[in-house]
Amino acid sequence: MYKTPIIFACLAMFGASVCSADAADRTRKQDVPLYKDASASVESRVEDLISRMTLEEKILQLNQYTLGQNDNINNIGETVSQIPGETGSLIYFGDNAVLRNAMQKRAVEQTRLGIPILFGFDVIHGFRTVYPIPLAQAASWNPELAGQACRVAASEAYSAGVNWTFSPMVDIARDARWGRIAEGYGEDPHLASVFSAATVRAYQGDDLSQENNIAACLKHFVGYGASEAGRDYVPTEISRQTLWDTYLPPFEAGVKAGAATLMSSFNNISGTPGSANHYTMTEVVKNRWNHYGFIVADWNAVMQLVNQGLARDGKDAACLAFNAGLDMDMVDNCYGEHLAALVDEGKVSMERVDDAVRRILRLKFMLGLFEKPYTEELPDSERFMLPESLAAVEALAQESMVLLKNEGNVLPLENKASVALVGPMARNQGDLLGSWYGRGRDSDVISIYDGLSGALAGKTEILYAKGCDFDGNDTTGFAEAVAAASQAEAVLLCLGEKRNWSGENASRSTIALPEIQEELLKAVKRAGKPVVVILSNGRSLDLTRIAPLADAVLEIWQPGVMAGPAVAGIITGKYNPSGRLPVTFPYTTGQIPIYYNHRASGRTGSQGRYQDIPSTPMYEFGYGLSYTDFEYGELELSSDTFRAGDRITASITVKNSGRRDGKETVQWYISDPACSITRPVRELKHFEKKLIPAGEEAVFTFEIDPMRDLSFVDHDGKRFLEPGDYYIMVKDRKYKITLADE
Ligand code: BGC
Numbered sequence: 001m002y003k004t005p006i007i008f009a010c011l012a013m014f015g016a017s018v019c020s021a022d023a024a025d026r027t028r029k030q031d032v033p034l035y036k037d038a039s040a041s042v043e044s045r046v047e048d049l050i051s052r053m054t055l056e057e058k059i060l061q062l063n064q065y066t067l068g069q070n071d072n073i074n075n076i077g078e079t080v081s082q083i084p085g086e087t088g089s090l091i092y093f094g095d096n097a098v099l100r101n102a103m104q105k106r107a108v109e110q111t112r113l114g115i116p117i118l119f120g121f122d123v124i125h126g127f128r129t130v131y132p133i134p135l136a137q138a139a140s141w142n143p144e145l146a147g148q149a150c151r152v153a154a155s156e157a158y159s160a161g162v163n164w165t166f167s168p169m170v171d172i173a174r175d176a177r178w179g180r181i182a183e184g185y186g187e188d189p190h191l192a193s194v195f196s197a198a199t200v201r202a203y204q205g206d207d208l209s210q211e212n213n214i215a216a217c218l219k220h221f222v223g224y225g226a227s228e229a230g231r232d233y234v235p236t237e238i239s240r241q242t243l244w245d246t247y248l249p250p251f252e253a254g255v256k257a258g259a260a261t262l263m264s265s266f267n268n269i270s271g272t273p274g275s276a277n278h279y280t281m282t283e284v285v286k287n288r289w290n291h292y293g294f295i296v297a298d299w300n301a302v303m304q305l306v307n308q309g310l311a312r313d314g315k316d317a318a319c320l321a322f323n324a325g326l327d328m329d330m331v332d333n334c335y336g337e338h339l340a341a342l343v344d345e346g347k348v349s350m351e352r353v354d355d356a357v358r359r360i361l362r363l364k365f366m367l368g369l370f371e372k373p374y375t376e377e378l379p380d381s382e383r384f385m386l387p388e389s390l391a392a393v394e395a396l397a398q399e400s401m402v403l404l405k406n407e408g409n410v411l412p413l414e415n416k417a418s419v420a421l422v423g424p425m426a427r428n429q430g431d432l433l434g435s436w437y438g439r440g441r442d443s444d445v446i447s448i449y450d451g452l453s454g455a456l457a458g459k460t461e462i463l464y465a466k467g468c469d470f471d472g473n474d475t476t477g478f479a480e481a482v483a484a485a486s487q488a489e490a491v492l493l494c495l496g497e498k499r500n501w502s503g504e505n506a507s508r509s510t511i512a513l514p515e516i517q518e519e520l521l522k523a524v525k526r527a528g529k530p531v532v533v534i535l536s537n538g539r540s541l542d543l544t545r546i547a548p549l550a551d552a553v554l555e556i557w558q559p560g561v562m563a564g565p566a567v568a569g570i571i572t573g574k575y576n577p578s579g580r581l582p583v584t585f586p587y588t589t590g591q592i593p594i595y596y597n598h599r600a601s602g603r604t605g606s607q608g609r610y611q612d613i614p615s616t617p618m619y620e621f622g623y624g625l626s627y628t629d630f631e632y633g634e635l636e637l638s639s640d641t642f643r644a645g646d647r648i649t650a651s652i653t654v655k656n657s658g659r660r661d662g663k664e665t666v667q668w669y670i671s672d673p674a675c676s677i678t679r680p681v682r683e684l685k686h687f688e689k690k691l692i693p694a695g696e697e698a699v700f701t702f703e704i705d706p707m708r709d710l711s712f713v714d715h716d717g718k719r720f721l722e723p724g725d726y727y728i729m730v731k732d733r734k735y736k737i738t739l740a741d742e
Helices: 011-017 021-030 042-052 055-061 098-109 134-140 143-159 179-183 189-204 240-247 249-256 278-288 314-324 334-344 350-366 387-400 448-456 478-487 515-525 563-572
Strands: 063-067 089-092 118-121 217-221 261-264 294-296 402-406 418-422 461-465 490-496 531-536 552-555 630-637 648-656 662-671 683-692 697-704 724-730 733-739
Touching: 042 350, 055 063, 055 334, 055 350, 063 098, 089 098, 118 350, 134 143, 134 179, 134 189, 134 387, 143 189, 143 387, 189 240, 189 249, 189 683, 217 249, 217 278, 240 249, 249 261, 261 278, 278 314, 294 350, 314 334, 314 350, 334 350, 387 563, 418 448, 418 478, 418 515, 448 461, 448 490, 448 563, 461 478, 478 515, 490 515, 515 531, 531 563, 552 563, 630 724, 630 733, 648 662, 648 683, 648 724, 648 733, 662 697, 683 697, 697 724
Parallel strands: 063 089, 089 118, 217 261, 261 294, 418 461, 418 490, 490 531, 531 552
Antiparallel strands: 402 552, 630 648, 648 697, 662 683, 662 724, 724 733
């Protein structure tokens, strides 16, 4: 997205409200105000501070601008001297605290009330130590590992003075043409909810005021993933029913986990844009979920209400967004320019202004910013890319990789004298970072080539040939690639997407890789050696012409800085792949949207199918292979009839019957075959991932709380549980349980 520089129209207003620093100092010495008393409660400090603020000071708290050099080279950040010290928040683009501390000094020491600024940044999958994109994290089915990576991100961000990340993105996405599918946890509300809660807890810790904890932001509220035809920023058509049963659950889970903030979305939700939606922001988040924090707009989203056809002009946009419950305006300055007049005209109430300011100040107090406004300036060697951080992100990277095919157990590659390493991704670094790589650097990434060189040194010769670029039609490198394939015992073909092919504003009309990459595969295949295709991409792909030609396919997503060691570990067998798909892989783009938890059709069997392509996906949600075999025993239930208040225990024994240790994720689904509101054919309700040593067994258990796990939700969020039959499904097993009439 093109982000324009901000012009501050509010400077004059700011100047008028500032007292001299000397006067403020004198006042403090005579009488320390309650809001500066660290021993007082957060709420009393908030109220005391609000009671001292002018309307202008309050309005400045409701705005966020930028500080520092934006990633976009066309976008020069404002210099410190132009930003009012009373500003509520700044997006900070620096990776050390110097500029940030200078700005904070202005806020704390040179304004009348000394309110610290809240510094935010998009720390999406790592600050400097970049780890797998969120979609890949979900593929690990290991929220604990994702949490450990978020802790790395939080402490690195904190060291730069960033106290607030615009993460996690918990938009359910079922259309891989939409580039932002990379930024979320996939297609399933339960999986996304688990990752939402885990990442929020990891960023924030138990106490926001402690070092290395940063505030989280659930985004984009709500339904942004339903973007029509996968185009970005476009309207979405979402019924209230679907809002509640599909799009809201990960946000609710994040709010329950304590997320300090939410970000309103760009999309128009069936006529009412997310950034002016009173129902979602005020009725749901604030009134029903009792959220303590605040809602920030997405970039320019308030002003965009004009383009969306809701608001007449910036003033109207500010009025609509603010009254709908949007507390902080990001970048476009609509609040800064218009809120004072709107209050004057009686269109915005002082109660609403105080409510928004209260929420923002509350977070600043909770973060301890009043007591500790400055960030210690540490050398990079003490905060970035630390050995324990790299170990954590490598663990996540390898568990997120999904083995999609392994014909004749071609993987792991063992006892090979030589392998050909081919393809545009083989020696690439930057594209393995994915989109939104924070302060990450291309040179930080260990490429697949370097990872394999380390792992195979002295054992296997690597014959490298790029073959071709990611796109275009230059096939001159094919001959060299074919020659390498002919000389080697096996081929590792590294294909995929550039990092800017997914993420924001990166929609694609087809989810197949460009033809030249498919042609390269055909060419090296002709050498007659086993071909392992390694794929790095930020969405599910159409592999119709790739998978059949490959002996093995390994989906590595965009794994971040430890890509090389993680891939090498799987290729050589040091790691046993344990990732499972968090999104369905269709055969073709034409099958989109396709997801496992759809509702049932009225006609079954062969009816209603596509005539020209299959109607089932190529690889289902939850799918993924291992180097070992897992045998599932019979499911045991504590009871097959129950009442609403009962608890049922379901358990199953899984045996690792292969010769390698491996991690298995047992996925528990339910279905309700007859309900007054029809439900998806299957719904994931619980999962558990465990290491099972070769030859051993492990018991997996699902404690079923009927109201939590079997109930459904209506179009206004009311949960209900109907008597009748339900099914518990695990692997290919299906068991009936019955809720008796009370
Ligand atoms: C994106 C958000 C992001 C924000 C701030 C927007 O364009 O949609 O996800 O947090 O910019 O950079």
